[in-house]
Amino acid sequence: QQDWEARFRLPHLTDIFPDAPPIPSTFCLKMRTPIDRDFPGRYSSDEQWHGYINNNDRVLLKTIYYSSPTSAGAECIGPDCTWVEQWVHRAGPREKIYYKPEKVKAAIVTCGGLCPGLNDVIRQIVITLEIYGVKNIVGIPFGYRGFSDTELTEVPLSRKVVQNIHLSGGSLLGVSRGGPGVNDIVDSLEERGINMLFVLGGNGTHAGANAIHHECRKRQLKVSVIGVPKTIDNDILLMDKTFGFDTAVEEAQRAINSAYIEAHSAYHGIGVVKLMGRSSGFIAMHASLSSGQVDICLIPEVPFNFHGPHGVLSHLKYLLETKGSAVVCVAEGAGQNLLQKTNATDASGNIVFGDIGVYIQQETKKYFKEIGVHADVKYIDPTYMIRAVRANASDGILCTVLGQNAVHGAFAGYSGITVGLCNTHYAYLPIPEVISHPRLVDPNSRMWHRCLTSTGQPDFI
Ligand code: ATP
Ligand code: MG
Numbered sequence: 001q002q003d004w005e006a007r008f009r010l011p012h013l014t015d016i017f018p019d020a021p022p023i024p025s026t027f028c029l030k031m032r033t034p035i036d037r038d039f040p041g042r043y044s045s046d047e048q049w050h051g052y053i054n055n056n057d058r059v060l061l062k063t064i065y066y067s068s069p070t071s072a073g074a075e076c077i078g079p080d081c082t083w084v085e086q087w088v089h090r091a092g093p094r095e096k097i098y099y100k101p102e103k104v105k106a107a108i109v110t111c112g113g114l115c116p117g118l119n120d121v122i123r124q125i126v127i128t129l130e131i132y133g134v135k136n137i138v139g140i141p142f143g144y145r146g147f148s149d150t151e152l153t154e155v156p157l158s159r160k161v162v163q164n165i166h167l168s169g170g171s172l173l174g175v176s177r178g179g180p181g182v183n184d185i186v187d188s189l190e191e192r193g194i195n196m197l198f199v200l201g202g203n204g205t206h207a208g209a210n211a212i213h214h215e216c217r218k219r220q221l222k223v224s225v226i227g228v229p230k231t232i233d234n235d236i237l238l239m240d241k242t243f244g245f246d247t248a249v250e251e252a253q254r255a256i257n258s259a260y261i262e263a264h265s266a267y268h269g270i271g272v273v274k275l276m277g278r279s280s281g282f283i284a285m286h287a288s289l290s291s292g293q294v295d296i297c298l299i300p301e302v303p304f305n306f307h308g309p310h311g312v313l314s315h316l317k318y319l320l321e322t323k324g325s326a327v328v329c330v331a332e333g334a335g336q337n338l339l340q341k342t343n344a345t346d347a348s349g350n351i352v353f354g355d356i357g358v359y360i361q362q363e364t365k366k367y368f369k370e371i372g373v374h375a376d377v378k379y380i381d382p383t384y385m386i387r388a389v390r391a392n393a394s395d396g397i398l399c400t401v402l403g404q405n406a407v408h409g410a411f412a413g414y415s416g417i418t419v420g421l422c423n424t425h426y427a428y429l430p431i432p433e434v435i436s437h438p439r440l441v442d443p444n445s446r447m448w449h450r451c452l453t454s455t456g457q458p459d460f461i
Contacts, residue, residue, distance in 0.1 A: 008414045010222060024131055027093035028052055053092035059425040061086040061238060072446055091405040091419055091426040098413030101133030107194045110171040111143035111201035115232045115244035117391035117399040118171040118200060123162040124403025125198050130159050132411060144179035144208060147188040169390045178347030182211040189223060196224045196410045202231045203435045204348050206418060210431040213416035224410040227418035227431055228402050232387065235280035235438040238429060239420035243399045247392040252287035255382035256329060260293040263325040266376040270316060270326050270364060274357035274381045277331030279438045284331040285451045295319055295326045296457045300333035301441045304460035312460050313367045330356055357381055401426055
């Protein structure tokens, strides 16, 4: 707790402003006080306003009892069955607020690639800030670039502006990669008088947010930097899921279904669908599981042979012989070892991947031609169609709660944290801990084995 307070509570804000107004009662659950703890059903008749989140509330990350270290997934118990408790801080409104709402200038920025739900989060941050009484809310256009590009001007935001933005995909503010360094961003924050910064983005954006947080501390600025993780790949550590993932899986199923219909309707048809997932195959695995139409699922975490007697191609031959058609679902980061390295990087310094979908299509065509078997191979890459759709109902709810909690975190005086869903509860997490490396599909997990059971594919080793 002490470590947490030292790292993430703004030091110069440790004393609550004596004349700060009380937090709006909207954020408080009306509760009745128990008369007697031993008789939980007995409450005093008068209702009291005290349903806030306490700073010491915790969310446990594991709620399953593993009886033995050999139980599947029991990585949190030692060989002697001792429990290693893991927890994070519970998100939500605190009873005391650390900013005077009329002194707040809040800014929102969205960086990286598009992801369903960005507009939902922007909308909810604005709405919640307004309920706190904040009048000065702006959007920084086109990611971090908006801090330095003099041709780009701040977008004033209000409930009226954001009311319907969640009805379409994309980002109202625009996104970008690359952009100015941390010093320039913090200079710009100072010039603009911004004291709450909400950063929506992936691992790169969060690394940036963390650096901005540290630079603000160094300069002793009263700025809360709060992240909301945006990764369609669902590759952030400790979180149940990130927004956009659910929508992506649902939309990916449509592409898989089209591939299936094409393959099924052609003589010896093979459909190849490439889905998002640079280092983590969650979308490919979940879309394969949910669609039930995939015969081969390939993800970055699980190496596979493509040629050779136990490779993907010989299994495709077997599938054509036995089923007449086949569907392959591949994550973009899978099988990169098969492709020629380009060494190219994007504006943010991320390595540009070779197209595994094109490789699979070309090599499959070549293989069947060589062995004299007819095969009709079609390749679908629905990436940009999926990224641009609006959030589905489940992601809409996730975005709404994440947006609200981001604002509660800032008003609680925290900085350098991000918001996430952990074990079905909303929590604040330290940025460095959740982006230290991407969350991966565990090839030994029950879920991956369920996926293999569903596709019926062998180990391609
Ligand atoms: P996506 O999941 O879409 O890739 P991302 O946030 O990882 O999202 P990037 O393009 O990698 O997207 O980064 C977004 C922004 O963060 C860019 O403007 C980039 O300059 C900045 N950034 C990336 N890595 C760092 C870093 N290590 N330190 C500071 N800023 C960074
Ligand atoms: Mg990234």
